[in-house]
Amino acid sequence: MPEPAAKSGSGLFLQFQTTKLRTATDVLAETGIAIDTKCSGGICGVCKCGLVSGKVEHQEFVLSKKQREDAVILCQSRAAEESGVVVDL
Template sequence: MTYRVELLPSGVQFTVAEQQTILDAAIEQDILFPNRCQVGACGMCLCRLVKGEVSYQLEPMLTEKEQAEGWVFACQACATTDLVLTFDE
């Protein structure tokens, strides 16, 4: 199964497979996505979930407040639905 990811405000869209991280899918499809370490340590891929749901194999280092605000680490998050993401605060 695959899911559609839309990045705001650009409207760029790409697909992500089940159990594939959002960042891996973006890189694989030549989508510009901020990243550095690709393991959740640097925070470069941090983005906000506008719509949809993600899951993690390992819980990310996010505060409860950050999680409630919808922040996700794209290098660690896998889509469980279609997603809309933004880098805007």
């Protein structure tokens, strides 16, 4: 269940956990948070958001190694650790 972690000037910070079969967009959608998507395959970048904290298992083809330091492609990414990730929507 995503939990509000803080609210910034630019968006809402949410902390959540995923599983091998459920991506970030899946988890957020299950709690009523709709993320805009286009390809849902990690190609177009429409679902990109900020990464605040946590280790991400990136499974997309959009971001460079540098961009992955502070961004997440929600339709294909998962939390890499049990503590989950915090994103800035």
